[in-house]
Amino acid sequence: MRMEGLVSPDSSRRGRSLEAVHYTQGNLWKNALFGYGEAMKYFQPDRECASYDAMRQLQSERFVKTVRHAYDAVPFYRESMAKKGLTPEDIRSLDDLSKLPFLSKDDLRESYPYGLLAVPRSRVVRIQSTSGTTGKRVVAFYTQTDIERWDECCARAIVAAGGSRDDVVHVSYGYGLFTGGPGLNGGSHKLGSMTLPMSSGNTERQIQFMCDLGSTILCCTPSYAAYLAESVMQQGVRDKIALKAGIFGAEAWSEEMRRDIEDKLGIKAYDIYGLTEISGPGVSFECSEQTGMHINEDYFAAEIIDPHTGEVLPDGSKGELVLTTIAKEAFPILRYRTRDICVLSRKPCSCGRTLLKMGRLMGRTDDMLIIRGVNVFPSQIETVLLKGGYSPNYLIIVDRVNHSDTFEVQVELTPEMFSDTVRKIAARESELLASMRSMLGISPKVTLVAPRSIARSEGKAVRVIDKRKI
Amino acid sequence: MTIEQISVFVENAPGRLLEIMETLGNAGIDLRALSIGDTARFGVLRLIVKDPQKAVTVLRAADYVISVTPVLAVSLEDTPGSLVKILRLLSDAAITVEYLYAFAARKKNSAYVVFRVEDNALASAVLESGGVKVAGAAEIYDALS
Structure with missing residues (x-):
């Protein structure tokens, strides 16, 4: 791969010198060849720890090229840029990113199937698709190079979670059209780890393989990790598993849920972020600091916007994440509105990576419920439940009766919360209700249900049933 | 008991x-x-x-x-007013009854009342000293079979 941009004349003065980069790379290469030396810290230190200026220059060059490529190959981009009076000549550096129009999920759906394909079909080696949790599917295309770059992103995530080729990577994301399985599978291959392509489901077998083959890194959705943790506890096999880390993504989850999974499985749990539209998991990944996910900036440019006005907000502001792919061939994506709400930060990270960090997802603009005029994120309810010692399995049911919203939260009762005295259970219920009210600003109806009665998911959990017809 | x-x-x-x-x-x-x-x-x-x-x-x-x-079971005569004596004893000792329920025994012409109180030992002592017999498990299961 070319090292465009990293060889900038002043990068040695302002950040890591190129000599240093090559030196580290040399060691890394030796470790990979001979398997000695200290544990791998970065998969690609030259990229992950590049100076701001060097990275910015690489991004600019790649971005300008990507816009030209998209404009030339995709009529949709030509038209949408023309509507703003833009041609590729107007895009000279990453500073011009905000000139481009946004791309919405609807645009992607309307371009189904081949509308945004930017290379001849003969160059496409893979198709993946969204799960369609929020509507019609979107398909994405990959060339061989796109796949290799995606694998690299996931390999970086596995290394950041403490992985190396000595690990057994247990991939319980779904395989197939969903990007979770193929993404982490590819990253693990790239790294050279022993890869267990478990896919999701068949929990008995998951746990048996985990015990028998000594899986050390688990990759799945956080809700499935919580379910596996619960099953491991129930079967009393915690002593027989060798897991040390988990890489959990494809769903928003809370800090409390992380601690819960970490305690139950005795692991460190790392967040990973990605979306099919952009490539898949590995757009960003968490490091040892566990305070947010490093965006693979050599492949993706990130912005935060005000979801209502579309205005770009400065680093540190909470808003909607907008992503642009700057090194994709088959499916270049310019300024995609992810609907994910988060905060970006350039604060130095103790892990040594210089890559921009995005904070924990704070919800999505589209799973955000507006109930009686109040914005409610399911993750807020999860936080309240875990803090109160309840199970993180809950179900939100929203309906509209006589033009007024009803809002119910079903919560699983734990044996610790139960009492033979109705008064005591009612008191716990009121306590829970009070903490929900203070967190959300409105009062749900809280219904206690029997343990394990809310359906456990093996993929994306269904947390919300919205029956309102608006 | x-x-x-x-x-x-x-x-x-x-x-x-x-x-x-x-x-x-x-x-x-x-x-x-x-x-x-x-x-x-x-x-x-x-x-x-x-x-x-x-x-x-x-x-x-x-x-x-x-x-x-653990709850207390007390045998009563199956006659009007027999529960009053027991409740009076507990009330005089400032013992709160969380809940209670009664059932008739099959073998004897009597009924049993199950009491849920905070302090079983204290309630037992109060009842026994008032001349009310607190039933043990064996008696209850036997009376009911």
């Missing part, structure tokens, strides 16, 4: 009680007495059974949330 009461969480949904009863019935658990405390949102089913350990095992295996509570 106390006897073991098993309490089961009952969701407020159609058929929940039926499911619990089927679970116990299929396991051959003989119910001795039963009461339900409820709110608009959920209920607590309280059971006295002949084999509490087995009932606990069966209910836990079926994923019910349960608790086992």
